[in-house]
Amino acid sequence: MIRATLRYLSLVAALGGGLVQAETWPAAEWQTAETAAGPALEALQAYAFPPRDEQVRGGVRTDALLVIRDGVLVYEQYAGPSGPQTPHLAWSATKSLLACVLGVAYGEGRFQLGDAVGGYYPPFAAHPQVKLGHLLNWASGLDWQESYEYAPLKSSVVAMLYTRGREDMAAFVSSHPAAVAPGVRSVYSSGDSNVLAAALKGMLAPDEYDDYPWRALFEPLGIRSAVWERDTSGTFVGSSYAYLTARDLARVGLLMQRNGRWGDRQLLPAAWVAFNRTAFVNPQGAPAAAGEVVPGGHWWLNQAAPGEALAWPSAPASTFAALGHWGQALYVLPEQGLVIVRYADDRDGSYQHDELLKRALAVFAPQALP
Incomplete structure (x- = not known):
């Protein structure tokens, strides 16, 4: 880091x-x-x-x-x-929008890249070594398959968006085991992005989250x-x-x-x-x-x-x-x-x-x- x-x-x-x-x-x-x-x-x-x-x-x-x-x-x-x-x-261009929203939060002093994800999203405490910077680089190290309609039965992202994980996507991602140590490799993961979206909740007051992307990014632009x-x-x-x-x-x-x-x-x-x-x-x-x-x-x-x-x-x-x-x-x-x-x-x-x-x-x- x-x-x-x-x-x-x-x-x-x-x-x-x-x-x-x-x-x-x-x-x-x-x-x-x-x-x-x-x-x-x-x-x-x-x-x-x-x-x-x-x-x-x-x-x-x-x-x-x-x-x-x-x-x-x-x-x-x-x-x-x-x-x-x-x-x-x-x-998935949405991921870069999320990065911009998080950038405003970063500028407001709400987190640092080296902070543990679990400090903002408690269900991720099972992965104490994963930092917010790892998620932003798609380098959480979790066992994740980012395949789409070409291999739906093995796809982590299809399960997250459409079947087992769709009600609470970040919790679904958090249940995945680690494949390698965080930061060792970057493996593109919609799961990492959705955990970031959940971690944003923990950076904000309870009444801030629902309109934060609008207040922080969309309205100023x-x-x-x-x-x-x-x-x-x-x-x-x-x-x-x-x-x-x-x-x-x-x-x-x-x-x-x-x-x-x-x-x-x-x-x-x-x-x-x-x-x-x-x-x-x-x-x-x-x-x-x-x-x-x-x-x-x-x-x-x-x-x-x-x-x-x-x-x-x-x-x-x-x-x-x-x-x-x-x-x-x-x-x-x-x-x-x-x-x-x-x-x-x-x-x-x-x-x-x-x-x-x-x-x-x-x-x-x-x-x-x-």
């Missing part, structure tokens, strides 16, 4: 330098500007919005694509029943569309079940693109955003597998070990993202001043993040292409 702290504090220094220049921020609505038509824009649209057959569950099926550049909405397109006022299920489902125990399903319009999710992206600042208010501590953007490294210093986005603090990072290729080679290494099942994505490209939201219903695995980013960069930041 000390090494991780030093890594993300060094990133704070890198992110915090330089003078703040004039910036555009959304008010009740985004300021808009048109993007000139041309072959690059046509190529982006052809990939994102191919001919759509509502009877076929396969291929690339984008419901919404939205691009913010330097705080201005420069591209927006919808398909099917979706539109600018349609809240869309974010699936001007987000009006957010819906966040809870399980029967009253805990927000931090892994999966937030709904927002594409325009509102883009506000979260702009917050992160500008290092946790919203206007003249530092809503998320810079140290927290740096932690979100610091890659998990196990105690032996082993990097993530080559060709994969790597976990940060409940965000995904386009980073690679020295000599290895980026997962998204067409995008800058500083790119990070909130990602969800069936193609949901919130991409943040800090150096290019870009925030890209994609809502989708992909079912066959043919969609490629790098392909969309390559085509988007060709339109909105061609100088960033390798």
